[in-house]
Amino acid sequence: MLALEQAIQIIQSQEVWNVNDDLCDCTYQRAGYWNNPYIGETLEIRFCCVWAEFEKQWPQFFRRTQIEPAAWNGGADMPRSIWHRQMAAIEEVSIPAIREVYRDADAPKGVPVKEKLPFVLLVNGTEVVVDLAKMRIR
Numbered sequence: 683m684l685a686l687e688q689a690i691q692i693i694q695s696q697e698v699w700n701v702n703d704d705l706c707d708c709t710y711q712r713a714g715y716w717n718n719p720y721i722g723e724t725l726e727i728r729f730c731c732v733w734a735e736f737e738k739q740w741p742q743f744f745r746r747t748q749i750e751p752a753a754w755n756g757g758a759d760m761p762r763s764i765w766h767r768q769m770a771a772i773e774e775v776s777i778p779a780i781r782e783v784y785r786d787a788d789a790p791k792g793v794p795v796k797e798k799l800p801f802v803l804l805v806n807g808t809e810v811v812v813d814l815a816k817m818r819i820r
């Protein structure tokens with residue numbers, strides 16, 4: 683993780699925080715945003731960074747279970763921030779190091795969505811194709 687002061691400096695220089703904005707080195711980048719015009723205030727929280735601090739302070743309340751990283755299968759291209767975290771996990775190095783190594787490389791491309799398999803019922807020897815998306819259960 684970046685030094686806390688460096689992370690704060692980077693985060694404060696950005697106008698909007700988003701999920702997977704890659705503004706910190708947290709594994710699961712999450713930001714909260716609330717605006718209340720009646721009190722004239724907007725509250726933003728980088729939950730991921732707060733969690734990281736909580737984990738340092740209370741590690742007994744966090745559990746990490748490791749599994750084999752899955753290949754990207756999203757319809758859109760893999761976000762670089764997620765790809766960097768995946769490569770950091772696979773290569774067991776830090777996220778900043780991975781950013782440097784893969785700076786000019788392309789993240790995995792999106793995988794076209796395959797056609798859905800039909801749901802077929804066999805009724806008195808006849809195949810009946812059922813579109814489950816149009817079914818209503820009463």
Ligand SMILES: [Zn+2]
Pocket residue numbers: 706707708711712728729730731732
């Ligand atoms: Zn964070």
